[in-house]
Amino acid sequence: MAASLEEAPGLSSGSSCGHLNRPTVTVPGRTASVPKPRPARTLAVVAAAALALSACGSDYPLGDAQREAAENSTSTLSGILSGSGSSAQGPAMDAWIGGFGLLHPKVQLQYSPDGSGAGRSALLAGAVDFAGSDAYLQEEELEQAREVCGPGGALDIPAYISPIAVAFNLPGIDSLNLDAATIARIFRGEIVRWNDPAIAGQNPGVDLPDLPVTPVSRADDSGTTENFTEYLHDAAPDAWQDSPSGTWPGGLGGENAQGNAGVVSTVTRTEGAVTYADDSVIDDSMGTVNLLVGEEYVPISAEGASIAVEQASRVPDRGPHDIALHLDRTTTVPGAYPLVLVSYQIYCSGYEDPNTVELVKAFGLYVVSDEGQAASEDAAKSAPIPATLAEQARESIESIGTLP
Numbered sequence: 001m002a003a004s005l006e007e008a009p010g011l012s013s014g015s016s017c018g019h020l021n022r023p024t025v026t027v028p029g030r031t032a033s034v035p036k037p038r039p040a041r042t043l044a045v046v047a048a049a050a051l052a053l054s055a056c057g058s059d060y061p062l063g064d065a066q067r068e069a070a071e072n073s074t075s076t077l078s079g080i081l082s083g084s085g086s087s088a089q090g091p092a093m094d095a096w097i098g099g100f101g102l103l104h105p106k107v108q109l110q111y112s113p114d115g116s117g118a119g120r121s122a123l124l125a126g127a128v129d130f131a132g133s134d135a136y137l138q139e140e141e142l143e144q145a146r147e148v149c150g151p152g153g154a155l156d157i158p159a160y161i162s163p164i165a166v167a168f169n170l171p172g173i174d175s176l177n178l179d180a181a182t183i184a185r186i187f188r189g190e191i192v193r194w195n196d197p198a199i200a201g202q203n204p205g206v207d208l209p210d211l212p213v214t215p216v217s218r219a220d221d222s223g224t225t226e227n228f229t230e231y232l233h234d235a236a237p238d239a240w241q242d243s244p245s246g247t248w249p250g251g252l253g254g255e256n257a258q259g260n261a262g263v264v265s266t267v268t269r270t271e272g273a274v275t276y277a278d279d280s281v282i283d284d285s286m287g288t289v290n291l292l293v294g295e296e297y298v299p300i301s302a303e304g305a306s307i308a309v310e311q312a313s314r315v316p317d318r319g320p321h322d323i324a325l326h327l328d329r330t331t332t333v334p335g336a337y338p339l340v341l342v343s344y345q346i347y348c349s350g351y352e353d354p355n356t357v358e359l360v361k362a363f364g365l366y367v368v369s370d371e372g373q374a375a376s377e378d379a380a381k382s383a384p385i386p387a388t389l390a391e392q393a394r395e396s397i398e399s400i401g402t403l404p
Contacts, residue, residue, distance in 0.1 A: 026069065088224055088277075103366065136325070141154075166183055184239035220258050225248055359388065365394060
């Protein structure tokens with residue numbers, strides 16, 4: 001039985017501007033190269049990059065007071081730090097890099113949102129210092145991590161909580177009520193018209209068009225896909241019998257695209273299309289699904305995601321400092337939105353370079369701090385991690401040390 005939160009011990013380059021196209025973070029006059037694999041246990045940073053804020057116009061403009069704070073910073077931290085992974089974390093990462101850069105202006109940080117699977121692979125190859133992932137490390141990955149990170153392996157640290165939207169393009173319709181079984185049948189290609197009785201029966205009074213349904217899935221290995229398929233598998237096991245996976249099942253038809261940005265772009269230009277994506281990248285032109293939870297339909301919200309995560313439990317037998325969470329996708333708690341992802345920062349438990357240890361700990365502690373969580377909430381519509389979870393995260397990050 002999983003321990004409760006209370007019981008448990010303590011790389012493509014491009015512009016970072018905007019929420020739909022941010023492969024790396026750059027500033028004028030500096031460039032970021034793609035990380036290349038390093039020998040086992042060698043976690044040197046492979047590319048230099050810094051704040052995107054001044055280059056991104058109105059996205060996160062620096063005010064005079066912020067610039068002055070950066071110029072007057074007394075931080076002695078310096079160096080470069082690299083990460084890769086979750087595209088869902090992209091907007092939050094922009095905000096974290098900005099806030100951390102104001103506190104530690106001599107630290108340069110690169111993050112390539114190439115997808116959760118790519119990020120974990122990069123960390124396990126020794127190519128980056130940390131990974132962002134919408135799914136925690138699996139058993140075989142934990143074993144691989146010991147070769148790179150030393151005997152303590154790697155640590156999954158919850159950093160970002162966000163609802164996953166089931167979003168569609170139906171002009172004039174802002175929301176639809178759907179249960180998990182209907183969503184599963186839509187993405188399996190079994191419901192092919194938007195006025196199908198299974199949809200109409202849950203949406204009385206809505207003028208549903210006689211329009212083809214075009215499901216759009218992720219083409220890459222995606223933590224968002226893993227969370228979405230886990231929800232379908234747990235909440236609608238008869239309709240979705242495939243095991244949860246970061247890779248979309250073959251043979252289901254529809255279209256696919258790379259990253260959260262790719263699926264959203266496909267849906268916005270295709271009437272009748274529907275996808276699943278992190279809420280941070282959903283724009284006002286798209287409608288979203290209200291999920292059936294118990295006997296009520298619950299709209300997507302950060303608050304609903306937070307309620308769902310409060311019901312989570314620690315995955316057992318992973319060491320005292322690994323905080324992988326099991327989410328209850330079948331919860332009936334009022335207001336809970338169970339189609340949620342907990343996105344992790346994955347760090348080594350140890351690094352060879354003492355300066356890398358200090359950089360990783362400083363960045364990790366900022367991300368889970370009240371300031372860091374507020375920054376991601378503003379930038380990405382995310383929910384702050386619960387206080388108990390944040391305290392456990394701080395203890396785990398503080399445990400990171402230098403390898404002998």
